[in-house]
Amino acid sequence: MARRLWLAALALTLVTALMVPAAAAERITVIMPRHEMDLVGLWEKQTREFEQETGVEVEFIQLSWDEVANKVLTDLAAGGGTYDVIEFDNGWVAKFAEAGWVEPLDPYASDAYLESLLPGLVGTFSRNGQVLGIPWNNDTRFFFYNARMLAEARIDAPPRTWDEVAVQARRLKEAGVVTYPIAEYWNQEWALGNSFAFYLYSFGADYFDETGKITIDKPQGVQALRFMVDMLRQEKLVHPSSVTLSQEAAADLFYQGQAAFLFQGPPVTYNYANDPQRSRVVGEVRAASWLPALDAQSRVTLTLPEAFAIPKSSRHKEAAWRYIQYMISQEKDRERAETLGSLPLFRSLYTDPQLLARYPYWKQFGEQSERARPLPQVEWYDELVQTTIVSVQRALLGLATPEQAAGEIAAFLDGQEVDGVGLTR
Known part of the structure; x- marks a missing residue:
């Protein structure tokens, strides 16, 4: 009797143990x-x-x-x-x-x-x-170009200045090498803020200076935005779909041979440009040793x-x-x-x-x-980039002048602080 009770208890214990789930993995x-x-x-x-x-x-x-x-x-x-x-x-x-x-x-x-x-x-x-x-x-972002296209247009080397960018892009277009020589990622999202910062820096401009003086609406800042707008709307050297393109989509235009210049591509751009499953320009793409800018002193690339x-x-x-x-x-x-x-x-x-x-x-x-x-290191960069991408795209779409868009960004900056220093216009 005692043995049967012991065996029953043992069986119950085993059944209970089997019913308890194993410890869940973290x-x-x-x-x-x-x-x-x-x-x-x-x-x-x-x-x-x-x-x-x-x-x-x-x-x-x-x-x-x-x-x-x-x-x-x-x-x-x-x-x-x-x-x-x-x-x-x-x-x-x-x-x-x-x-x-x-x-x-x-x-x-x-x-x-x-x-x-x-x-x-x-x-x-x-x-x-x-x-x-x-x-x-x-x-970190880099300047890539299509060497075959430049050679077809009898261009010896990629551009070093924004003036040379405009000259070479016109020559590429006029020679029938490519309809829109420049691919950009100007959709109204965070990446547009990155692109604008690159243009701003490369024109020797910034949002504000080291003393807390707002400079985005000063001549060099406005000049950077006007250059972007003119290349897109007046000269039609930037692919018109750029205002709707993400970084990946702009890079794909470059891979498909629909652009000669990609100014701020990620380092893996070179790899995918030479992947025959993804690219039509295998063997044609090069990374420059320099970056286009207003002048040699203004050359800059973004590290993100x-x-x-x-x-x-x-x-x-x-x-x-x-x-x-x-x-x-x-x-x-x-x-x-x-x-x-x-x-x-x-x-x-x-x-x-x-x-x-x-x-x-x-x-x-x-x-x-x-x-x-790098981008501006401020606590309120989220708010800055949201203001920037709305105002910049308004200018790109012709809904505001470059002066008006720069003024809107400056108005946001007015009263912000950087390390306890208030920004002023």
């Missing part, structure tokens, strides 16, 4: 923009490899940059809690630091790890002595790095850090450099013989990179 939510030229899904592939190797499950969300920005900013402003690893744009550093939205990563990252990354990238995402983000995208950050509201910070350290490792960075042609994040990869043999044009990137400049 799960994190990651949100990031689609890399401009990751057309093969490499970030998704590497994320699934992380899951397999660590057992941590990842809800991996990739959307357009503007969609990601809207979701991240809305969530953080509401107190957070939705995401464990987020997109951290270079234009958000001051704002996020002031709001205390992201976790300092110094306690997680070793000195050796941080020192192995490019110092300029780490420095961009640091504030008050704390590292707030680990870069995932070394997004992006990072991963961990919100303070995350409930899975350790797992989030494991994901960041796995994805931003030399092994995965090297794979992305090989597959996508993206510029590495780690110092050592710039002396890697195999990578240099595959990408000899990185030399031209290096020369252009010496002129790299």
Whole structure:
């Protein structure tokens, strides 16, 4: 009798044990923009490899940059809690630091790890002595041109000044080489703010100077915007669809042989221009060693790095850090450099013989990179870019003059502060 009771109890215990589910795997939510030229899904592939190797499950969300920005900013402003690893744009550093939205990563990252990354990238995402983000995208922009088209129009070298851009574009158009020599991404989204900053800087202008004086509506700032408008509307040298194009769509015009100049393409532009499955200009594209500008002193390119950050509201910070350290490792960075042609994040990869043999044009990137400049580092950059893209596109569409559009941006800036200094007109 006792034995039967013992066996029954044992059976009940086994049945109960089988009914208890195994401990759920830790799960994190990651949100990031689609890399401009990751057309093969490499970030998704590497994320699934992380899951397999660590057992941590990842809800991996990739959307357009503007969609990601809207979701991240809305969530953080509401107190957070939705995401464990987020997109951290270079234009958000001051704002996020002031709001205390992201976790300092110094306690997680070793000195050796941080020192192995490019110092300029780490420095961009640091504030008050704390590292707030680990870069995932070394997004410096470069000047690409179609060498075959220039040769057909008997042009010996790509333009160095904006005056030369206009002259060469007219010659290309008049010779029937290409109808619209310039492709731009001027849709009313964040990227238009980037494009406008490039033109503004390359005309020797800025939104404001180091004393807090607003300069966007001064002659050089207006000149930059007028040049954009005239090239599009009067001279018809910029493809007319540019006012509706994203960065990817503008680059595709270039790949399809519908433009000779792409002034601010990401580094992977060269790779995809030479991919016969995606391009009709294989072997024709070059990266210049310089950038078009008003004059030699004004030459500049944009550096637009992006990072991963961990919100303070995350409930899975350790797992989030494991994901960041796995994805931003030399092994995965090297794979992305090989597959996508993206510029590495780690110092050592710039002396890697195999990578240099595959990408000899990185030399031209290096020369252009010496002129790299970031977007304005202010807490209210989100509001600035929204004002800018609306006003600039109004000018591009002929709904406002360049003077009026620049005045609208200046009006927004009036009364804003930079490090405690009030901006004035």
